[in-house]
Amino acid sequence: MADKYQVDHLHRTLVKMLEEDWPTTLEAWDENEKYLYDLQSDMPEPFLDGITPEPCAAIRLAMRCHVPSILPAAFYHLVRLSPAYSRRVANSCYEGLSLEDEELFRTYLEDGGRTAELELLAPEDFLCLIRGKEALKKYFDRMSTGSIKGLDDAHKADGCRKSCSYVSANTAPRGLKARLLDDFDLLNVVKQSSPSSGKKGRPGYCPIYTQWVTQEREEIWDNLPVFFQLETKPETDED
Numbered sequence: 001m002a003d004k005y006q007v008d009h010l011h012r013t014l015v016k017m018l019e020e021d022w023p024t025t026l027e028a029w030d031e032n033e034k035y036l037y038d039l040q041s042d043m044p045e046p047f048l049d050g051i052t053p054e055p056c057a058a059i060r061l062a063m064r065c066h067v068p069s070i071l072p073a074a075f076y077h078l079v080r081l082s083p084a085y086s087r088r089v090a091n092s093c094y095e096g097l098s099l100e101d102e103e104l105f106r107t108y109l110e111d112g113g114r115t116a117e118l119e120l121l122a123p124e125d126f127l128c129l130i131r132g133k134e135a136l137k138k139y140f141d142r143m144s145t146g147s148i149k150g151l152d153d154a155h156k157a158d159g160c161r162k163s164c165s166y167v168s169a170n171t172a173p174r175g176l177k178a179r180l181l182d183d184f185d186l187l188n189v190v191k192q193s194s195p196s197s198g199k200k201g202r203p204g205y206c207p208i209y210t211q212w213v214t215q216e217r218e219e220i221w222d223n224l225p226v227f228f229q230l231e232t233k234p235e236t237d238e239d
Contacts, residue, residue: 011065011066014065014067015067015069018058018061018062018067018070019069019070021053021058021070022053022055022058022070022071022073022074022077023073024069024070024072024073025221026187026217026218026221029073029187029221033188036048036052037112040112047090047109047110048109048112048114049087049090049109049113049114049115050090050091052114054087054115054116054117055074055075055077055078055081055116056078056116056117056118056119056120056121056125057117057120058070058074059071059074059075059078059120059121059125060120060121060122060125062074063122063125068230068231071225071228071230072221072224072225072228072230073224075128075129075132075224075228075230076132076187076224076228077114078116078129079129079132079133079136079184080184080185081114081115081116082108082113083116083118085105085108085109085113085115086115086116086117086118086119087115087116087117088117088119089105089115090105090109090115094106127229128228128229128230129228131227131228131229132224132227132228132229133184135226135227135228136184136186136220136227139186139220139223139227140186143216186220187217187220187221190213190216190217190220191213191217
């Protein structure tokens with residue numbers, strides 16, 4: 001009985017530590033992102049990538065130790081990374097790279113780029129990753145043609161002034177899509193789609209658009225387990 005209690009205690013400790021790195025709520029995710037952004041601003045070297053958690057190792061650990069709660073955040077972070085940059089190559093001081101490729105890699109890291117060890121993933125993990133990326137693309141397409149049009153209608157009904165940060169249903173989707181192609185981070189793309197939309201009192205502040213941004217980001221976050229086809233409920237001990 002004592003041994004079981006110790007194992008359960010260790011597991012709860014492990015879960016708590018992992019969830020600090022891979023949040024289970026959008027609010028905690030945003031707090032982590034802000035912390036890392038501020039940290040990167042004051043850290044030319046060592047690069048941010050070298051002191052941040054690696055998602056593939058987290059995914060494998062979560063699968064083996066039954067910590068499904070961290071999987072949505074870990075997979076979401078992984079899907080926004082470029083597969084061209086490997087954590088193993090970075091840790092080996094760019095071994096095997098030409099001088100030109102090493103310079104590109106270092107520039108990527110200097111700009112706050114993050115890496116992953118894709119070699120750690122199991123085949124079923126890759127399936128989750130591929131499905132999640134496709135699902136996020138489809139969600140964006142629906143968002144562009146559906147909810148943004150409704151947002152435009154709301155502006156017309158409300159008589160929102162022309163100086164507000166939201167322009168029209170025709171320009172908003174194009175701006176979002178351009179950002180998404182450059183940075184496959186849908187949560188951040190939606191958040192940054194209008195820099196002043198969430199700052200009351202600032203020129204261009206728009207309460208309608210601010211509400212839309214909040215709702216869309218919450219819906220994206222809540223649907224991550226569905227997008228990546230993940231089981232997020234921990235296994236129960238029936239003994």
